[in-house]
Amino acid sequence: MNHRRALRAAVTIAVTGALAAGMTMTLTSTASAGTTLRASAAEKGRYFGAAVATGKLSTSVYATILNREFNSVVAENEMKWDATEPQQGRFSYTGGDRLVSHAQANGMSVRGHALLWHQQQPGWAQGMSGSALRNAAINHVTQVATHFRGKIHSWDVVNEAFADGGSGGRRDSNLQRTGNDWIEAAFRAARAADPGAKLCYNDYNTDGINAKSTGIYNMVRDFKSRGVPIDCVGFQSHLGTSLASDYQANLQRFADLGVDVQITELDVMTGGNQANIFGAVTRACMNVSRCTGITVWGVRDCDSWRGSDNALLFDCNGNKKAAYTNVLNALNAGPAIPTDPPTDPPTDPPTDPPTTPPPGTGGCSASVSLNSWTGGFVATVKVTAGSAGTSGWNVGVTLASGASVTNTWSATATGSTGAVRFANVDYNGRLGAGQVTEFGFQGTGSGAGITPTCTAS
Ligand code: 9MR
Numbered sequence: 001m002n003h004r005r006a007l008r009a010a011v012t013i014a015v016t017g018a019l020a021a022g023m024t025m026t027l028t029s030t031a032s033a034g035t036t037l038r039a040s041a042a043e044k045g046r047y048f049g050a051a052v053a054t055g056k057l058s059t060s061v062y063a064t065i066l067n068r069e070f071n072s073v074v075a076e077n078e079m080k081w082d083a084t085e086p087q088q089g090r091f092s093y094t095g096g097d098r099l100v101s102h103a104q105a106n107g108m109s110v111r112g113h114a115l116l117w118h119q120q121q122p123g124w125a126q127g128m129s130g131s132a133l134r135n136a137a138i139n140h141v142t143q144v145a146t147h148f149r150g151k152i153h154s155w156d157v158v159n160e161a162f163a164d165g166g167s168g169g170r171r172d173s174n175l176q177r178t179g180n181d182w183i184e185a186a187f188r189a190a191r192a193a194d195p196g197a198k199l200c201y202n203d204y205n206t207d208g209i210n211a212k213s214t215g216i217y218n219m220v221r222d223f224k225s226r227g228v229p230i231d232c233v234g235f236q237s238h239l240g241t242s243l244a245s246d247y248q249a250n251l252q253r254f255a256d257l258g259v260d261v262q263i264t265e266l267d268v269m270t271g272g273n274q275a276n277i278f279g280a281v282t283r284a285c286m287n288v289s290r291c292t293g294i295t296v297w298g299v300r301d302c303d304s305w306r307g308s309d310n311a312l313l314f315d316c317n318g319n320k321k322a323a324y325t326n327v328l329n330a331l332n333a334g335p336a337i338p339t340d341p342p343t344d345p346p347t348d349p350p351t352d353p354p355t356t357p358p359p360g361t362g363g364c365s366a367s368v369s370l371n372s373w374t375g376g377f378v379a380t381v382k383v384t385a386g387s388a389g390t391s392g393w394n395v396g397v398t399l400a401s402g403a404s405v406t407n408t409w410s411a412t413a414t415g416s417t418g419a420v421r422f423a424n425v426d427y428n429g430r431l432g433a434g435q436v437t438e439f440g441f442q443g444t445g446s447g448a449g450i451t452p453t454c455t456a457s
Pocket of ligand 1: 076077119120159204236265305
């Protein structure tokens, strides 16, 4: 029995019991009485999360609040580009892995933040431009999303790519200068690397209908119409002393495009209105059936990047603030996400149709799916064992003239141009009959015409 059905059953039993006892009672179909943010959000089919610095997990006040109140976490800094790829091609996942383990041990989902952003880039990337940067960026997306594959609820694939001010256009950055299609290339690479994660665009100053949020809205509408894989939009919601009256309407117009919406970095300036604004943001999310969760950007006031703003739900001693009570009440009073939300027809066509695998020559077959952009591509190759299984495999491709392999994962490449061969690595060579494994490679130039042939040993 899922949680919501269990809840409904419990309500039915309570009502039946009350009627049997001759009492009258009024039931709103949605009210509930969770006593923690995580329980109350979960009762409504949503998550309630916090940004975490893993170094604080050993502080007991911090960890106690985190584990009691939150069922989602996001790394405040530890999954950013500078942290995960401090030197080009040398990946470091210590902080991110630690957070994922903590989440798994405590029944929490994980938001991934952020694959590409103009800030917190490692020094080596800051100094790059053009196709070298584009290839490095797409490789970063592929590698990091592959590392965390299956463990991330939602990825902020691209963070803060739109300009402030009234233009509604893109922000200038080294990434933007690689070509306007950098965002869609990143989303395609993320989808190929972790097909199960929801892929979000995330930004701030989008707390109502304004030029910036409209620019993003137009991009999402365009992506949906062209089948670029985007599933969600994150509204950071770093808020001041008032909330735009069309905050909820703005969430709803994005939801109406067929994407989920999430409040991703909520914090609010201290002062008389703080508690009200926290409550109003929570109600707005609850009123939008595609608003799937809220994340606050830190646990206690003293954990916040906003310093003396005291912008969070717990004071520095770990006590609940008035804002906490308003959020909890809004979660309890709000409607649940419908059990069977309308599903959108799938809109992500494969960017290049998978090529038909040739008949397996020695007990395996291979097919490729390509994500291409001007000047480069990522190929994901699926290897399927034949009826005898494999103890090893080898896949050959012939690259178009001028194309070359720059990176390979889950296989070992021999050669980089023309005829290139990929052999299994030690953990994915042995396949049972019909079993499937995947490896990938990134290339410069064109990926057109790649037709893999598989040989088993
Ligand atoms: O909270 C983060 C802080 O510790 C970092 O120093 C800062 C560096 O840019 O990033 C902060 O988090 C930001 C987030 O990643 C993206 N949206 C704005 C957040 C607050 O600046």
